Amino acid sequence: MSTTPAPFTADDYRARMARAAEAAADAGLAGLLIAPGPDLVHLTGYRPTAVTERLTVLVLAAGRDPVLVVPALEAADAEHAVGAPALTLRDWTDAKDPYAATAPLLDAGGRFGVSDNTWALHLLGLQQALPGTSYVALTEALPMLRAVKDAHELERLAAAGAAADATYEEILKVRFSGRRESDVAADLAALLRQFGHSQVDFTVVGSGPNGANPHHEAGERTIEQGDMVVLDFGGLKDGYGSDTSRTVHVGDPTPAEQHIHEVVREAQQAGVDAVKPGAACQEVDRAAREIIEEAGYGDLFIHRTGHGIGVTTHEPPYMIEGEELEMVPGMCFSVEPGIYLPGRFGVRIEDIVTVTEDGGKRLNNTAREMAIVE
Missing domain, CATH: 3.40.350.10 (Creatinase/prolidase N-terminal domain)
Known part of the structure; x- marks a missing residue:
């Protein structure tokens, strides 16, 4: 409780x-x-x-x-x-x-x-x-003004992450096929509040071709069998932010869809593995991007790998090429690589990670393998 x-x-x-x-x-x-x-x-x-x-x-x-x-x-x-x-x-x-x-x-x-x-x-x-x-x-x-969180702030961020995880576990139980993106987004918002969020900042539901737009807002498109669906949601709990993404599939995916999802999963893991004190923030972006580029999808990863989080859901530091700010224990940020195929679908996997004395610790812990929904 x-x-x-x-x-x-x-x-x-x-x-x-x-x-x-x-x-x-x-x-x-x-x-x-x-x-x-x-x-x-x-x-x-x-x-x-x-x-x-x-x-x-x-x-x-x-x-x-x-x-x-x-x-x-x-x-x-x-x-x-x-x-x-x-x-x-x-x-x-x-x-x-x-x-x-x-x-x-x-x-x-x-x-x-x-x-x-x-x-x-x-x-x-x-x-x-x-x-x-x-x-x-x-x-x-002063890029470090709010970047390093104290123990009480980390406690709040961990609780917000756990609430977002609980929301994801519950959304997997609802029906997607035949419902509008906005219906699933409303479910996400209700669940975030149920699990303690006082403010819901975003509930992205990008189905099929809409998932190829990283900032697509849930619309009136009806989700269909065979759709890949990007879910990205978060807000504030006890004044501190949550933000997580998972990509699910309605019915059985094709081998090509499974392959691209696995590339993103591996890239996300590489980004998390690159988190360590003393390393530059850009190393997280480089590690994730290298996996996607080697798989031949480099030009389809069209945004930075991550952003800070705290009293807002987007703040410094940023995990992007050229950011030489060193990671410090207590920093919290997202690791969220993606691949976006225009007119077809998108895949994104995102966790909030905090820098520890010897590496990084995820604040989101739901399964990153592709979930199958109805």
Whole structure:
């Protein structure tokens, strides 16, 4: 029986903000500007009820108290955030200039790291208020900001992965043939919630030729006997993400379909085997891609091998050629190679993997062999 993990505390968030500020200083930055989104949730526990044109920004700098600039009408909500006791709140009213209110908190000639999802409107407003400042995206400046998970975060990610696994085991029991993709997607969403997800982010059901589109959304196509069906689903449980893919077959597959599925399974295994501390993230992509290229399908593997996961289902680091960031124990990311044959079908197999002291550990543990469904 699953249990709800202990909530993060104000001290947890205080420590995260302090580490982030020190990391910024070590990177030669005057500080960090954190807009509403996953970075703000991770650092403070605060998630504004609505993200609008009104400026909300967390200002972090080494040796200074963290300050959260918020619109006055949202100050009460911010005060109730778990991390609020670790913050100084500075509110502004609609009659005031929010950038003028924020400017005294910033080094007039400083270079700041900014959340990747910061609105251009706000960045331009700050630049106008402080023409001497400059900015760099957090993914570039501090790629490790949220990449390494602590024990409590790993516990949540493991529980989310187990819930996704339970969802897959149950979906194998439903009928596919004669039903629409959207019907099976609704089943997946209901099962994710049944097993503890508070948020369902995606339920991809790509049957037959639709499976050749990696980002196909479940549509109104009726699933038929003989279809290969790509299932890719996930969301948030206790604030942390799940994301897994399996490819099933309606009825008996052909030898060619079995062969391609096996190539992807071997590629996925090779990618997982490449996970080890100290190795570059690109080595996971290279290992999986090599198997698919040797089988003659290299031009049909059309996306990166993986992405990070945490308080969102897609975040740094990325398992892709050219990413030389070293893997570190506590990193969590997907390993999800695929082969996509336009007009015919696709195959993808995906697990979330965490880096350990001596390799990698899967957080998804359902069978990777092709399952036959009705």
